[in-house]
Every structure is written in structure tokens, then in C-alpha cells.
Amino acid sequence: MRGFKCLLSEFSIVPKPLTIPDLSDEVTLARYPFLPQAKSWIASMAVKHGIDIDELLDGGMMDRSRIRARSRLVDSVDSKDGVEVASIGDIHTEEGRLLEAFSFYYARLVVGASEDERLISRWAQAEAERAQRILERDDSIDIIANTYLSEISCDERGIWKIGLSDFIELCTGITGSRWRLPNCEINDGWVTLHDEGDRYSSRAKVARLLRERMKDDIKIDALDKMVKMDESLLIRLSEPVGMIRGLVASKTAETIALIGAGEEDWPPCMRKIVGELSEGVNVNHFGRVFLGSMSRCIGLPQETTVDFFRGAPDFSESTTAYQVNHLYEREYTPSGCSKLKVNHNCAVRTGDDKLCDQPWMDHPLKYIRAKQRRRKRQESLEVNAEVPKPGDG
Ligand code: SF4
Known part of the structure; x- marks a missing residue:
């Protein structure tokens, strides 16, 4: 910047x-x-x-x-x-x-x-x-x-x-x-x-x-x-920011670099669904829609999202491509934590993940945002630690 x-x-x-x-x-x-x-x-x-x-x-x-x-x-x-x-x-x-x-x-x-x-x-x-x-x-x-x-x-x-x-x-x-x-x-x-x-x-x-x-x-x-903008406001605004970023991504065919959310930033619920699908688990409809809309919001190309479903027991290339395209075109935004919990798609229990335990954590996009902010802060701390100070040998 x-x-x-x-x-x-x-x-x-x-x-x-x-x-x-x-x-x-x-x-x-x-x-x-x-x-x-x-x-x-x-x-x-x-x-x-x-x-x-x-x-x-x-x-x-x-x-x-x-x-x-x-x-x-x-x-x-x-x-x-x-x-x-x-x-x-x-x-x-x-x-x-x-x-x-x-x-x-x-x-x-x-x-x-x-x-x-x-x-x-x-x-x-x-x-x-x-x-x-x-x-x-x-x-x-x-x-x-x-x-x-x-x-x-x-x-x-x-x-x-x-x-x-x-x-x-x-x-x-x-x-x-x-x-x-x-x-x-x-x-x-x-x-x-x-x-x-x-x-x-x-x-x-x-x-x-x-x-x-x-x-x-x-x-x-x-x-x-x-x-x-302070960090708490950034996190609270993650959902509308995700919506608009996803829209930009779908209009410009830009990829993951747009939001910079690498796999290490994904929330546990998203990892869980991707992992289960790759192992051939039959993830429920709610979880599938969530994964598609999350992928859209973080700027993943549609082909990558289709690939997530390849291991699903009922995988059909044409049907999945059609459904993913529908999610991207209709600009679905991902559901929040409370709905994911009700639908058995939340991956954590108290104590499993500190971020998910935060009282303000009510949306997986907030998880990504918080993760990115923490990583950035950590990186800048590391860079500062490497800069020689006056008097250093
Ligand atoms: S608390 Fe929210 S972000 Fe964390 S795993 Fe559950 S649904 Fe995902």
C-alpha cells in the first residue's frame, strides 16, 4: 500500500x-x-x-x-x-x-x-x-x-x-x-x-x-x-467487506490474491468441510452452500470451488459446476456461526480455537479477517526484530 x-x-x-x-x-x-x-x-x-x-x-x-x-x-x-x-x-x-x-x-x-x-x-x-x-x-x-x-x-x-x-x-x-x-x-x-x-x-x-x-x-x-480504522471495527465489518470483495472477484475474475486469504486463514468450519469432502464424506446441503459462498467471498475461482467437491460421493462435474456458478452469480453471502452451529457445520467446541471462542465471533469471514490482521502484525514484528538497532554488534 x-x-x-x-x-x-x-x-x-x-x-x-x-x-x-x-x-x-x-x-x-x-x-x-x-x-x-x-x-x-x-x-x-x-x-x-x-x-x-x-x-x-x-x-x-x-x-x-x-x-x-x-x-x-x-x-x-x-x-x-x-x-x-x-x-x-x-x-x-x-x-x-x-x-x-x-x-x-x-x-x-x-x-x-x-x-x-x-x-x-x-x-x-x-x-x-x-x-x-x-x-x-x-x-x-x-x-x-x-x-x-x-x-x-x-x-x-x-x-x-x-x-x-x-x-x-x-x-x-x-x-x-x-x-x-x-x-x-x-x-x-x-x-x-x-x-x-x-x-x-x-x-x-x-x-x-x-x-x-x-x-x-x-x-x-x-x-x-x-x-x-481500528481492528475491532475491521473485524465487525468483515461480512459486508466479504460481500463486496466477492462481487469484485466475480466481476473481474481475479483470484485468491484479491483478499489474500490463504488456506492458513480459513476458519475451522471451512477446513472441516473441505477436508470431509476430500475424504468422501457426504457433507450436508447447508455445508455445501456455505463452502461455495465462502469461496466466492474470498475470491477463489469457480474451478477451484468445483474441485473441492470432487471427492463427494455424489460428485457430478456438470451439476456441481452449474450449482457453483449459480452461487457466484447470485452473490450468495456465507451464513454466520449460529446457523452453521445449528446445521452441524461448526467445527469447534469451547477451547478448540481461541478465535472462535471470542465473544464477537459470529461469522466465519470475521475469523479470516482477524487471522489476517494477526498474521500481518506478527510479520511486521518479525521484520522490526530483524532491523539492526544502533549499538547492535
Ligand atoms: S465458531 Fe464460527 S468460525 Fe469458528 S468454526 Fe464455528 S462456525 Fe466456523
Whole structure:
């Protein structure tokens, strides 16, 4: 992972307004929950509704926010148009605004907990695309433009002008000849964004330029969350992180390297099922579905998952390949410990495995995450121990 300071420096070239405009309209704050003005609003909503981290992660009141967050995350991987614009709630109600704001907040926590910069970039891009599409027809474009750009103005005909320095920095990330300086009208340090039809109306061009700035800000905030994430939060977020990683893996056909969960990180229940299958034991249906969905979540290729079943007494290549493909396509997420215990797929009793004995251990993906964190810590301790200290012989 590259240094965080280095990452930040990539985003700090462009001049920004020294003071950001006041914004108190709650609908706008909920629509664009990444705005700098939204931070204090979200904090005040959390206090007002008693939303703490436990509520956000597991509480009943935040159920719908987590569902919406999941669709925000899935869209960022799955949809070429970015995050779905329409919310599942009415943003003109307090409940709908809570849903939008906290689903964004939760989704940002999940991508931060993934510790995967590519995933964070992808998500930031998708959220920024969503915001761009709303901005193209939202009257609040004016205040948002003034939040992100140091020099921006609009005349009475609806034609926008942007300061040259902002334009130069932002247009480098956009393809197309209309964004190249020789093709633009420039007067006294201002670039005029002429109307060129619906898709490239003056307003749509501002929204497109703003997308670049919003994407960088969303990404910076998520990276900030990533470096501040403590271990217990990382572990608590293992399940949604596993879901989104699994989805990325299935979309990009990347393999185990994506999550880096080698066999030594697998939870005992997964090892037990793989071991039993290889010995010809007839593992029950629940255990088989669990193994398939775990394999998907840790980024194993489908062929590897099919191979796990080769020793099963009823193995059929075509049937297994079909069922595994179904699990991957439907993006099944693995069941938690309590269901595995009920279905006789848990492999341990108290005292067998310290991690499984932890009071917070309720999901095998948490086991993998905790194992990875411990291994990483151990490796860095070993590296530090090998570095010669001043005065060492
Ligand atoms: S406690 Fe959970 S993670 Fe551990 S073996 Fe049982 S089901 Fe798997």
C-alpha cells in the first residue's frame, strides 16, 4: 500500500475556495452526503436520533440504511452508470434523509474497511457519477459549484464560466476534444462552457467538471477512514467487506490474491468441510452452500470451488459446476456461526480455537479477517526484530 501522504498529495494540487458557502438545506445535504457542509449535519442527526457505531453496524433502526448502502456498493462494482440515483426512501422526509446520509456513511466505512485502494477509487467514482447525474438537473448546482471551485459563475442565459486554473486541473481527467484548451473560449483567465445540446449543455459541463472534484474528495475521505480504522471495527465489518470483495472477484475474475486469504486463514468450519469432502464424506446441503459462498467471498475461482467437491460421493462435474456458478452469480453471502452451529457445520467446541471462542465471533469471514490482521502484525514484528538497532554488534 502506498503511503497515505503520497496519496493525499495527488489530490491537493487544485485551488479550492478558501471559504465554503453555508448550506443548511437538508435535502441537498442528504443528496450529497460527502459535501464538507454535510459533516456537521450528519453528526447532529446522529445525536438527535441516538445513532452510534453499534446502531449503525447492527441496530434495527439502521437496517434500511445498510440495505441501501449495500446497493450503493453493489452498483459501484456492478453498474457502468455508477450508483443508482433513486433512493429507496423519500428524501423530503426526515426518515428518507437519514436513509441517504447514513447509507453513504456506512458504505464509506465498508470500503474503508476493505483496505483496498482500487475498491475505494471505484466506489468514489460511482458515487461521483451519481452526484453528477443529479446535479445536471438540480438547482443546488450553484452552491455545490461554489463549494468545490474557486472561480465559477453563471450568467442570466445559464452559460457558465470557470476559472482557467480549475479548468486546467479538472479537464485532464476527462476525455474528448471539447475539454482540450485549444478548443475552448478563454477570456481574461475564464473558460466559457458553451451549450452544445442536452448532453453537453453548459450546466451538464459544470456537473461533469464537478464530478472530478467530488470523486477526489470522496476518495480522500474514504482513505482517511481506512487509515483510522481500528481492528475491532475491521473485524465487525468483515461480512459486508466479504460481500463486496466477492462481487469484485466475480466481476473481474481475479483470484485468491484479491483478499489474500490463504488456506492458513480459513476458519475451522471451512477446513472441516473441505477436508470431509476430500475424504468422501457426504457433507450436508447447508455445508455445501456455505463452502461455495465462502469461496466466492474470498475470491477463489469457480474451478477451484468445483474441485473441492470432487471427492463427494455424489460428485457430478456438470451439476456441481452449474450449482457453483449459480452461487457466484447470485452473490450468495456465507451464513454466520449460529446457523452453521445449528446445521452441524461448526467445527469447534469451547477451547478448540481461541478465535472462535471470542465473544464477537459470529461469522466465519470475521475469523479470516482477524487471522489476517494477526498474521500481518506478527510479520511486521518479525521484520522490526530483524532491523539492526544502533549499538547492535
Ligand atoms: S465458531 Fe464460527 S468460525 Fe469458528 S468454526 Fe464455528 S462456525 Fe466456523
